[in-house]
Amino acid sequence: MNKKILKIGIVMDPIQLIKIEKDSSFAILLNIQKRQHNIYYMEMNDLYLKKGIAYAKTRILRLKNQKTQYFNFIEEKNIPLHKLDVILMRKDPPFNMEFIYATYILERAEEKGVLVINKPKSLRDCNEKIFTLWFDQFVPNTLVTRNLSQIYHFWKNNKDIIVKPLDNMGGSGIFRIKKNDANFFSIIEKMTNYEKKYCMIQEYIPDIKNGDKRILIVNGEAVPWCVARIPKKEENRANIAAGGTVKIKKLEKKDWEIINYISSMLKEKGLIFVGIDIIGDKLTEINITSPTCICEIESNINISISGMLINYIENKIY
Template sequence: MNKKKTLKIGIVMDPIQLIKIEKDSSFAILLEAQKRNHQIHYIEMNDLYLKKNQAYARTRFIKIQKKIKNHFNFIQEQNISLNELDVILMRKDPPFNMEFIYATYILERAEKNGVLIINKPKSLRDCNEKIFASLFDKFTPDTLVTRNISQMYNFWKKYKDVIIKPLDNMGGTNVFRIKENDTNFLVISEIMTNYEKKYCMIQSYLPSVKYGDKRILIINGKVIPWCVARIPKKDETRANIAAGGKAQIKKLDEKDWEIANYLSPILKEKGLIFVGLDIIGDKLTEINVTSPTCICEIELNINISITGMLMDYIENQIY
C-alpha cells in the first residue's frame, strides 16, 4: 500500500491560547490531524489578506498536546499563498459580522483555485445559523425575525412566553426569555433591536428545554447517532454549556432522526460538511455552520471518532 502523503491543513480559528482544550472541538480536530502526521498551518483572522487578486496568510506551524496551559507550540512562521494548502478549516467563532464575511471572500479565492474549504465560504455567508433554520418551518417553533418593536410586542402577547436572541452571536449570549406580564419587555426589545436599527429573532418558548437543548452533529451528510443534551442549570433559561448548562449524552430519538435525515442531504449539497443542529423537544431551533462544538463531550463518553470521520472525508477528497 502506498503511504499517504502529508496534507497541508490550514485552520482559521480564535486565539488558541484562550481555548479550553477539554471542550474545544477545533483542538480535537487538530489532534486527529496531527496523529495522522499532517502539517498544520495555524491562522487567525488578522493573518488573512488579499494581494494581486490572490489569497494569502501568515501561518504558523503548530504542534499540540493534551496539557492544560501548555497545549501548543509554534514551530515556524511564514507568509504563503493559500493555494499551497490542501484544505482550510474555517473555525472562527461568531459574532457573524462583516469581518467574518470579508474573511469568507478571501477564502473563496483559494477555493476557486482548488483548495478544499470546510465549510464552503458561500454557504457560510448564505446560511445564517438562526435564519437558515427558519427555512424549515415545519420543524421549527413559531418564529419572527424583525426589528419592529410593535411586531415583537404582538408576537409576545400572542404566545405569552418567548425567547429573544440576536442573529449574529453564539453560546447563549444576549438571549432573553420574556414571560407574560414581564415589565421589562420594552427595554429588552429596545436593546435587542438597538431602537429598531438591528434585526433579532423572537420565538415561542419551548418548555421541553428543561430536558435538554440537543446538539446533533452531521459530518458530510452522515448523522452521528449520539447527541449532547445541554440541561440548563436551575433558574436559567439558557442551556448552552458556555452559560453553565450540564451536558448529557443521549441517543437520537425518532424526531431527531426525522429532522436530521431531512436536512443532511441539503447540508451536504451546500458544502456544509461539519454541522451542528440544535433541537429542543421536537423543534429545530438553530443550524450551526460556523464552528460547531460538542465533539469532545461525545467522544469522551462514546466509542466513536467524529474527528476521524471528518479527517477521513478530507483525505478521501484530496488523495
C-alpha cells in the first residue's frame, strides 16, 4: 500500500538567510523532500486569524543541497492551516509576545486536527531557561529574579556567577561575574533594565571547559551522541554562535539519568523535538523552540536525527 503524501508546513526565519551546512531546519526539510512529502513554507508574517480560523500565506518549497540557489518556491497560496497534516514551528528566539501570538494562531490549527511540533501551549508554558527548574535536582544553584538585592546576595554567596536573559539564544546577552568584579552593578542594571526585567542567575560551572553538551531528544528518545561545544580561550560562552568549537561525544551515565527522568514529561507536554544542554552533570537549558546541532552530529556519525523526527510524524499520521 502506498503511503500518503503529507502536507507538511514549516514556520521559520527567512530561508534565504540560513547557513545550510549547519541549519537543522534545512536538514529536516531535506529529509521531508526525500520522502516526497510536500513542504509548505511560512514565515511569522504569513500567519493570521480570520473569523477564528487560522490561515497563512504558504509557498511550496523545493530544495537543493548546494551552497547557492539552494531553494525555490513554485506556488504561493493563502490556505486554512487545517488543510495541512503537520506544522513544524521552527522560528528562532527571541521568545517575545509576537512569538506567543503566533502560537495562538497555530493552536487554532491544532484544535482542528493538525499535528503541531512542538505543541503551541507548551511553547508558551515551558520557557527554555525556567523550565529546567521543574527538574531542580539536576540544575545548578539558580535564582530567577529582577531584584538587585537578591542578585547581589546570590553573587556574594556563590562568588562566581552567570547571568542570562530569559528570552534569547546562541549565548547572546550572557555575562559572567567573578568575585569582586567592579562591573557587577552596571551589568545587573542592564540585565534587569533597572529591576524591570527578570533574568536567570546561576553559579558558574567550571566543567564548561570540557564543553556545553547539546543532546537531542525525539519523542522522548535521546540521540546517543551529543555535540560538546567548547568555549574558545578567554570566552565564557560555549555556543557555536559565540565561537565555540565542536566535539562529538557519546552520552555519559549522568546524561542518561537526566534524560530518563525528564523524557516522560517532555512527551506528556507534546515537546517532540527538544535539545537539552548539560554542563558537567548539570542541566542548564531545555531548548524547545528550534533546537539545533542536527548537522554537526549527522556529519560525523552514521545516524539520521531528521529521519527520527520524520519517522515519528509518519507513524503519528498514518
